[in-house]
Amino acid sequence: xxxxxxxxxxxxxxxxxxxxGHENVIIKMQTGSGKTFVAAEFIxxxxxxNEDELELEPNRRAVLFLVPACDLVAQxxxxxxxxxxxxxxxxxxxxxxxxTKRFDVxxxxxxxxxxxxxxxxxxxxxxxxxxxxFDEVHHVLKQHPYRIIAHSIKEWNERNQDRSIQTxxxxxxLTYAVGPxxxxxxxxxxxxxxxxxxxxxxxxxxxxxxxxxxNDGNIETMQKxxxxxxxxxxxxxxxxxxxxxxxxxxxxxxxxxxxxxxVYEVVRAIENExxxxxxxxxxxxxxxxxxxxxxSWEDYAHRMKNLSVIGSPMQLLFQFLEVWYVALRIxxxxxxxxxQLVWLWLxxxxxxxxxxWYGPRLEESLDKISRLxxxxxxxxxxxxxxxxxxxxxxxxxxxxxxxxxxxxxxxAAYILAEHxxxxxxxxxxxxxxxxxxARKSKITPSIKVTSGDATRCIEQFRSGDINILVATAVIxxxxxxxxxxxxxxxxxxxxxxxxxxxxxxxxxxxxxLTLMSERRDRPLSALRDVKRQQDCIIKDFDPSKSENFARQxxxxxxxxxxxxxxxxxxxxxxxxxxxxLNMYAAKTKAVVKIEYIEFGSDKIFRCKxxxxxxxxxxxxxxxxxxxxxxxxxxxxxxxxQLRDRGRKEYGL
Numbered sequence: 001x002x003x004x005x006x007x008x009x010x011x012x013x014x015x016x017x018x019x020x021g022h023e024n025v026i027i028k029m030q031t032g033s034g035k036t037f038v039a040a041e042f043i044x045x046x047x048x049x050n051e052d053e054l055e056l057e058p059n060r061r062a063v064l065f066l067v068p069a070c071d072l073v074a075q076x077x078x079x080x081x082x083x084x085x086x087x088x089x090x091x092x093x094x095x096x097x098x099x100t101k102r103f104d105v106x107x108x109x110x111x112x113x114x115x116x117x118x119x120x121x122x123x124x125x126x127x128x129x130x131x132x133x134f135d136e137v138h139h140v141l142k143q144h145p146y147r148i149i150a151h152s153i154k155e156w157n158e159r160n161q162d163r164s165i166q167t168x169x170x171x172x173x174l175t176y177a178v179g180p181x182x183x184x185x186x187x188x189x190x191x192x193x194x195x196x197x198x199x200x201x202x203x204x205x206x207x208x209x210x211x212x213x214x215n216d217g218n219i220e221t222m223q224k225x226x227x228x229x230x231x232x233x234x235x236x237x238x239x240x241x242x243x244x245x246x247x248x249x250x251x252x253x254x255x256x257x258x259x260x261x262x263v264y265e266v267v268r269a270i271e272n273e274x275x276x277x278x279x280x281x282x283x284x285x286x287x288x289x290x291x292x293x294x295x296s297w298e299d300y301a302h303r304m305k306n307l308s309v310i311g312s313p314m315q316l317l318f319q320f321l322e323v324w325y326v327a328l329r330i331x332x333x334x335x336x337x338x339x340q341l342v343w344l345w346l347x348x349x350x351x352x353x354x355x356x357w358y359g360p361r362l363e364e365s366l367d368k369i370s371r372l373x374x375x376x377x378x379x380x381x382x383x384x385x386x387x388x389x390x391x392x393x394x395x396x397x398x399x400x401x402x403x404x405x406x407x408x409x410x411x412a413a414y415i416l417a418e419h420x421x422x423x424x425x426x427x428x429x430x431x432x433x434x435x436x437x438a439r440k441s442k443i444t445p446s447i448k449v450t451s452g453d454a455t456r457c458i459e460q461f462r463s464g465d466i467n468i469l470v471a472t473a474v475i476x477x478x479x480x481x482x483x484x485x486x487x488x489x490x491x492x493x494x495x496x497x498x499x500x501x502x503x504x505x506x507x508x509x510x511x512x513l514t515l516m517s518e519r520r521d522r523p524l525s526a527l528r529d530v531k532r533q534q535d536c537i538i539k540d541f542d543p544s545k546s547e548n549f550a551r552q553x554x555x556x557x558x559x560x561x562x563x564x565x566x567x568x569x570x571x572x573x574x575x576x577x578x579x580x581l582n583m584y585a586a587k588t589k590a591v592v593k594i595e596y597i598e599f600g601s602d603k604i605f606r607c608k609x610x611x612x613x614x615x616x617x618x619x620x621x622x623x624x625x626x627x628x629x630x631x632x633x634x635x636x637x638x639x640x641q642l643r644d645r646g647r648k649e650y651g652l
Contacts, residue, residue, distance in 0.1 A: 009034075009037065009038075009041055010034065010210035010211055010212065011206075011209070011210045012033075012202040012206040012207055012209075012210040012212070013033075013034050013037060013038050013041070013210070014041075015202070015206070016029070016038050016200050016202060017038055017041050017042050017045070019198070019200050020042055020168065020198075020200070021198075022166065023166075023197045023198045024166060024167045024168075024194055024195045024196050024197050024198070025167075025168055025169070025196065025197070025198045025199065025200055026137060026168075026169040026170075026171075026174065026190070026191070026194065026196050026198075026199045026200070026538075027039075027168065027169065027170050027171075027199075027200045027201070028171060028172065028173070028174055028199070028200070028201040028534065028535075028538055029170070029172065029201065029202060030172050030207065030212070030214055030500065030504065031172045031500055031501060031503075031504020031505070032212070032504055033202070033207060033212045034212075035135075035170040035171075035172075036076060036079050036080075036135070036170070037079075037083060038170075039065070039133050039135075039168060039170060040079065040080050040083035040084055041083065042168070043063055043080070043084060043087075043105065043131065043133075044083065044084040044087075046130075046131070047084070047087070047104065061128055061129055061130040061163075062102070062103055062104055062105060062106060062128055062129050062130070063104065063105040063106070063129065063130070063131045063132070063133065064105075064106050064108065064113065064129050064131070064132045064133070065080065065105055065106065065107045065108070065133045065135065066108060066109070066110050066113065066132065066133065066134050066135060066146065066149065067107060067108070067109060067135045067136070068109070068110070068135065068136045068139050068146070069109065069438070069474065070093045070094065070095075070109055070439055070451075071439060071454055071455060071474070071479070072135070072479070073091050073092075073093050073107050073108065073109065074091065075479070075480060076107050076135065077089050077091045077107045080105055080107065084104075084105075087104045087105060088102070088103040088104045088105070089103065089104065089105045089106075089107060090103035090105070090106045090107070091106070091107045091108065092106060092107075092108040092109075092112050092113065092116065093108060093109045093112045094109070094111070094112050095451065098116055098119075098121070098124075099123060100123075102123065103123075109145075110144075110145030110146050110148070110149055111145045113145075113149065114145055114148060114149065114593075114594070117152075118594065118595070118596045118597055126152070126153065126156040126160075126165060127160075127163065129165055130163075130165060130166065131165065131166045131167070131168065132149070132153055132165055132166070132167050132168075133167075133168045133169075133170065134146055134150070134167065134168070134169045134170065134194070135170050136170065136171055137169030137170055137171045137174070137190070137194070138171045138173060138174050138175055138176065138190075138497055140169070140190055140193050140194060141176075141186075141189070141190075142586055142589070143582060143585060143586055143591070143592060147193055147591060148591050148592075148593045150167070150193045150194050151193065151591045151593070151612050152593060153165050153167060154193070154194075154195055155612070155617075157195070167194050167195065167196075169190075169194055169196070171497075172497075172500035172501060172504055173495075173496040173497045173499065173500040173501070173531065173534065174186075174187060174190060174534055175187060175190065175495075175496070175497075175534070176494070176495040176496075176497055177495070177530075178495060178496075178522055178526065178527070178530055180533060183530060183533055183534065183537070184537065187534070187537055189589070191541075192552065198541070199537075199538040199541040200538075201535060201538045201539070213509050218511075218513055219503060219513040219514070219515055219524060220512070220513065220514045220515070221514075221515045221518060221524055222385065222514070222515070222516050222517075227381060228337060229257055229259065229336065229337060229339055230257070231255070231256070231257045231258075231336070232257060232335055232336040232337050233246060233250070233335035233336060235519060235520055235521065236521075238335050243294075243332060243333065243335070244292040244294060244332065245292070246335075247260075247331075247332045247336075248289075251264060256336060257336045259331075259336070259339050259342075259369075259372070260331045260336045262365070262368055262369040262372065263324070263327055263328050263331050263342065263369070264328060264331075265365045265368075266324055266362070266365040266366060266369060267289070267321070267324050267325065267327075267328050269359075269361045269362035269364075269365040269366075270317060270320055270321045270324055270362060271285070271287050271321065272359070272361060272362070273317055273358060273359055273362055274314070274317050274318070274321065276359070277313060277314050277317065288300040288301075294329045294332055294333065295329060295444075297325040297328070297329065298322050298325040298326050298329065298444055298445055299445050300325075301318050301319075301321040301322035301325050301445075302318075302322050302444075302445035302446060303445075304318045305318035305319050305322060313357070316355065320351075322444070322445065322446065323345075323346065323349045323350065323351045324346075324351060326345060326349075326411065326444050327342045327345055327346055327351060329411070330342050330345065330409075330411060330412075333409060334409075338412070340382075340383055341411075341412060341415050341416075343373050344415050344418070344419050345411070345415055346373070347373075348415070348418055352366065352369070352370045352373065354366055382490075382516070383416075383419070385516065386405070386416075386488065386490060386516065387420075387423065387425065387426065389488060389514055389516075390403060390405075390420070390426070390429075390431060390468065390488075391425070391426075391429055391431075393486045393512050394429050394430070394431060394467075395429075396512070397485055397486065397512075399464075400485065401467050401485070401486065402461060402464075402467050402469075402481075402483045402484050402485055402486065403467065403468045403469070403484070403485075403486035403487070403488060404468075404469045404470075404471055404475070404481070404484050404486070404487050404488070404505050404506070405468060405469070405470045405471070405488045405490055406471055406472075406473075406487070406488070406489045406490060406491070406502045407470060407471070407472060407490045407491055408472070408473075408491045409472070410437040410438075410441060410442075410443050410449075410472055411443055411444070412470075412490070412491075413435040413436065413437055413443075413470045413471060413472055414435050414437075414443045414447065414470075416433070416435070416470045416490070417433040417434055417435035417468070417470040420433040420468060420470075421433050430467070431467060431468055432465070432466045432467055432468065433466060433467075433468040433469070433470055434457040434460060434461065434466040434468070434469055434470070435457070435469075435470045435471065436453075436454045436457050436458065436469055436470070436471040436472070436474060436475055437449045437453075437454065437471075437472050437474055438454070438472070438474045439451045439452075439453070439454050439455075454474065454475075457469065458475070458479070458481065461481065461483065461484075462481065462483050464483075469481075469484075473498075473501075475505065479505070481505055482508075484505050484506045484508075484511070485506055485508045485510065485511045485512070486506065486511065486512045486513075486514075487502060487503050487505055487506040487511065487512075487513050487514070488514045488516060489502050489503075489514070489515045489516060489517070490516050490517070491516075491517055492515075492517040492518050492519045492522070493515065493518070493519075493522065493524070493527060494519075494522065495522070495527065495530075496527050496530045496531050496534070499524070499527045499528075499531065500531070552614055553614050553615060556588065556589070556613050556614045556615050557615070559587065559588040559589060560588050560615075560646065561650065562587070563584055563587040563588050564646045564650060566580060566583060566584050566587070567580075567584065567639060567642055567643040567646060568643070573636065573639045573643075574636065577632055577633075577635035577636040577639055578631050578632060578635040580635075580639060581609075581611070581635045581638055581639055584639075584642070585611065588613065589613070590611055590612060590613040591610075591611070591612045591613070592609060592610070592611055593609065593610045593612070594607065594608075594609050594631070595608040595609065595610055595619075596608050597627050597630060597631070603625075604623050604624070604625065604630075605623060605624055605625070605626060605627050605629065605630040606621070606622070606623045606630055607621065607622050607623070607627070607630035607631050607633075607634045608620070608621050608634060609621075609622075609631065609634040609635055609638060611638050611642070616645075618638050618641050618642065619638075620633075620634040620635060620636070620637035620638035620641070621633075621634055621637060622634030622635070622636070622637060
């Protein structure tokens with residue numbers, strides 16, 4: 001542990017390490033400026049001091065280094081081992097065996113660590129840790145496992161002041177909030193959850209003098225050189241949690257775009273064919289379109305396809321329906337904007353093919369949309385603009401060209417990569433694309449992403465086997481891809497986290513950064529204002545001037561009062577108690593933590609759940625023949641206690 005790292009800290013990095021001391025801190029540093037090195041050096045120095053004081057077994061305590069994604073576990077483990085010599089760094093995430101011997105640092109995803117704590121293995125109790133690092137600390141919000149762990153540490157520290165755990169949060173942007181009041185409130189909550197006493201962030205001048213050159217000021221924006229289809233959902237009306245309801249209301253009101261209506265009519269015509277087949281076999285078919293979870297539509301079709309007789313008309317219809325359910329999902333998710341992505345999806349997967357035995361309604365619906373597609377009356381300017389931009393940057397960068405194209409949806413990443421690989425002009429310019437989405441996720445039920453796909457694709461990008469990476473948010477945070485020298489955001493930016501993370505992937509000073517779309521209510525200029533506001537708040541941060549405790553308590557009471565009606569729906573509380581408890585916790589900004597699930601010698605599962613906020617800690621215990629049943633009873637117990645408290649407080 002006493003060895004010095006091969007690399008030396010930059011001046012601003014060293015200043016940050018020295019400023020941490022024994023306090024709970026949040027460190028805001030730009031992507032690529034060395035946040036991980038700062039944390040690693042702080043750990044190295046602290047361990048060195050402990051060695052000097054002869055802190056040996058069994059008193060040795062470890063560091064928990066949390067990362068938000070499985071693919072970051074190995075990367076951060078490697079970075080820590082390279083920086084700190086002779087250190088025992090263990091790793092854990094879903095799908096691998098848990099450590100069995102002592103370690104100096106454990107790099108883990110938060111959900112996996114919470115499951116470890118539900119076991120009785122002493123290695124994972126808070127008694128054995130002195131520091132917790134939250135990489136990408138902006139995830140400490142709502143019911144994210146980061147926040148559950150933060151509150152667990154807070155509770156531990158209150159009870160064990162002689163063995164308290166220090167916390168360090170790292171991020172390039174601290175909140176998803178955009179409005180001034182919302183930013184202030186979010187940062188206050190973040191500081192409370194982590195018991196923060198200091199916020200540290202190098203100034204732009206300190207970064208530059210230390211050798212780091214920020215390049216997020218060189219973002220090229222496009223004033224939408226393409227036309228959005230007429231009649232799409234207005235931006236002001238786009239509420240993600242109402243996306244299903246909005247589309248179905250527009251169908252009822254006959255206000256959807258003509259293209260969206262054509263897709264919907266094809267889907268209904270296929271469903272009609274299936275209904276007729278079912279009647280012939282005295283079976284029933286119930287459309288899943290009423291389900292608000294959009295990908296459940298294609299899941300249903302895929303499941304029914306697999307249950308049908310191989311080669312039968314029913315199997316072919318369900319296979320066809322799966323393709324069209326995906327097409328309709330793209331229409332709905334994009335607020336009816338992404339017409340050409342739908343067209344490409346249908347072409348790639350035979351969605352416009354006919355078999356000669358379809359009924360007249362389906363044949364007519366398919367013919368109508370096929371004629372529209374073949375006449376190219378779809379809005380394709382955005383894809384053409386993307387292609388022109390890629391060719392332009394390919395010419396400028398030559399063989400060193402490495403571009404990341406960020407999109408919001410996994411299905412868009414798949415379609416764009418496929419389109420670029422099939423395009424003759426892109427082939428002529430030597431462009432080869434791959435797509436990256438979260439490990440063990442799925443594009444559709446028939447197109448899955450295996451655990452090694454993302455890693456393999458990134459390695460191909462690094463080696464140059466592919467030079468375009470179409471990616472979702474999975475590589476926005478923490479992924480080290482220094483070869484990237486062009487970044488294009490195909491979709492608009494939602495917040496400063498995306499601004500910092502997406503364009504932070506291209507760290508070369510000669511990189512090209514392009515933003516293809518902007519939200520009217522959140523243009524790039526507004527997000528930069530929020531970034532500056534965060535910097536000012538950090539600069540002037542004084543924990544003694546934070547929102548007083550009484551005001552925070554009143555805010556909790558107000559939220560609980562507003563959400564109390566949820567607890568009065570006793571039917572839902574009894575049928576789905578864990579779902580309702582999580583919903584109530586989300587609305588009241590509380591934390592729900594599963595403390596343990598144990599399987600006894602009597603073959604009964606026992607569970608304990610805690611509900612925590614500023615006003616109370618409520619525990620619920622349950623038992624049953626399954627884990628789900630034990631959680632069900634524990635959650636129901638908490639809901640009953642919350643309802644009784646509320647009735648007394650509100651006089652109901």
